[in-house]
Amino acid sequence: MLKTIAEFKRAGRVEAINTLIPYAGLVGLEAFTDEDGLVAVLRFRETNIGNPVLRAVHGGVVGALLEHAAILHLLAETDVQVVPKIINLSVDYLRSCRAADTFARGRVIRQGRRVANVRVEAWQDTPERPVAAAHAHFLLIDEGAATS
Template sequence: MSLDLSALIAEARAAKSFDVFLRTVPYFRFLGLTMREDDDGALLCVLPADPKLIGNARLPALHGGVVGALLESAAIVQLIWAAETDAIPKIIDLQVDYLRSARPVETFARATITKHGRRIANVRAEAWQDDPARPVAAAHAHFLLT
């Protein structure tokens, strides 16, 4: 079975909902990611609390790769949502700054496009749990736009 992700993106944009798209991408589905708008209308990526995502059971804390994946996912979805195209951006690089341990609770991420050129986009993302002013991690990513 061949998936036409471009068609799913177009459908999601038309419906103003990324639920179908998020369920179609296997890693997004594994993480249980959902999207919603915050009070200001900004797009939020939500990672639910799930024991399978714990990387350090002694603390306990989320696995760093899961936090990085949340930030990358928020950046990708923000680019798709803001773009005029239905193509999926290709990651060039991603730098993650881990600022504090992320407890295994519901975690949020918001991405901001800092530069959107014809071929390259720069995106900044932050993840937090209880307070957006106290992020657990931040990332800067570059994407190739097709």
């Protein structure tokens, strides 16, 4: 049975890393790979509604999607083997996130030895109309240091 990030990556099942993150199941975060790479998905759930009048997803849940997508993208596209620690996350809320599935894709802007910078955009209908975007900085953890 596969249990670690490294094992999932070696097996080509990066989207399965999602199952290792407990809050993913709680709020409805999933992941899949398409021709452009990894996509994180926030499946619509009534419990994620923050404004019942507008029927809009709570901003904190949208922020969690953006952070989650950044982490998954960093794990999928780099040699990082340990879930990185968030340093900061700056979110731009661009339009109301309606009561529907929301998708997000990340891009590594810069990766150093200890810090990585990732840009993420989230959308519902089309990537050309993002509902939110974020810049995130992560502390990269040495796999040897994480096991000692």
